[in-house]
Amino acid sequence: MIGILICQIVLSIVLAxxxxxxxxxxxxxxxxxxxxxxxxxxPALCLVGGMNTHVQRSEQTRFCVxxxxxxxxxxxxxxxxxxxxxxxxxxxxxxxxxMACYSCHADYTIYGPLNDKMQGLKRIYLQYVSxxxxxxxxxxxxxxxxxxxxxxxxxxxxxxxxxxxAAVMDSLKSNQLSCLSSGCHDTAHDIANLSHEKFWxxxx
Amino acid sequence: MKLNQIGIRRLLRTSSALVIxxxxxxxVSLLWFxxxxxxxxxxxxxxxxxxxxxVYLASLxxxxxxxxxxRN
Numbered sequence: 421m422i423g424i425l426i427c428q429i430v431l432s433i434v435l436a437x438x439x440x441x442x443x444x445x446x447x448x449x450x451x452x453x454x455x456x457x458x459x460x461x462x463p464a465l466c467l468v469g470g471m472n473t474h475v476q477r478s479e480q481t482r483f484c485v486x487x488x489x490x491x492x493x494x495x496x497x498x499x500x501x502x503x504x505x506x507x508x509x510x511x512x513x514x515x516x517x518x519m520a521c522y523s524c525h526a527d528y529t530i531y532g533p534l535n536d537k538m539q540g541l542k543r544i545y546l547q548y549v550s551x552x553x554x555x556x557x558x559x560x561x562x563x564x565x566x567x568x569x570x571x572x573x574x575x576x577x578x579x580x581x582x583x584x585x586a587a588v589m590d591s592l593k594s595n596q597l598s599c600l601s602s603g604c605h606d607t608a609h610d611i612a613n614l615s616h617e618k619f620w621x622x623x624x
Numbered sequence: 625m626k627l628n629q630i631g632i633r634r635l636l637r638t639s640s641a642l643v644i645x646x647x648x649x650x651x652v653s654l655l656w657f658x659x660x661x662x663x664x665x666x667x668x669x670x671x672x673x674x675x676x677x678x679v680y681l682a683s684l685x686x687x688x689x690x691x692x693x694x695r696n
Binding site: 437474 | 632633634636637639640641643644646647648650651653654657658659660661662663665666669670673674676677680681
């Protein structure tokens with residue numbers, strides 16, 4: 421996919437180079453059309469393709485953990501403890517392993533991905549312009565919403581037939597009771613205690 | 625050579641240079657796997673390409689405008 425986009429970009433560069441060197445060619449009708457394609461249509465398509473590729477890339481786990489402050493969060497996915505919710509989901513492929521972060525942290529609404537990009541840009545600003553946050557002190561604005569969990573778990577038999585879940589289902593749906601409440605699924609990315617944990621090593 | 629032809633050629637050259645610079649930066653951003661690559665693409669490469677396309681469109685408007693001595 422990225423190869424096709426790069427070929428398109430190279431073609432566009434070649435066409436634009438022609439008009440950089442000999443702009444007088446556009447006095448002929450045929451070259452006017454070539455100029456319209458090379459300086460108008462193809463660059464616009466390259467922009468759309470580039471944006472699409474970057475947006476898809478930013479949903480990948482390795483993209484998220486390529487940011488310095490996210491490294492311990494990436495490590496926490498390998499904690500060898502079934503009580504660690506993100507690790508359990510990642511290691512057992514309950515979420516796509518290559519999109520693990522995005523699967524649980526994208527807001528499943530129409531503006532969700534856009535909001536995520538804005539949050540990501542804010543983090544980049546903090547990292548390179550302002551003061552980078554302590555990884556352990558990072559908190560999700562507005563807290564983690566149950567909708568992220570229910571997006572997959574709602575309708576699943578094992579989830580709905582669980583008597584604990586069934587008893588508080590309305591509170592879970594209305595977000596009055598968090599899935600991460602104390603005594604429930606309260607261990608998520610325990611960054612502060614990461615040095616005391618054992619880690620799972622996947623078979624190569 | 626008419627004066628407006630020189631202007632159009634200059635606009636085409638500027639447009640081509642902006643588009644080429646933007647596209648080269650886009651290639652760099654696509655090959656560089658880092659959060660900053662998104663910033664490079666979204667804020668620098670896309671702006672250059674967009675500006676290049678706008679300059680090209682401006683040259684089309686400039687080319688289609690009647691010469692000053694023919695107006696009224």
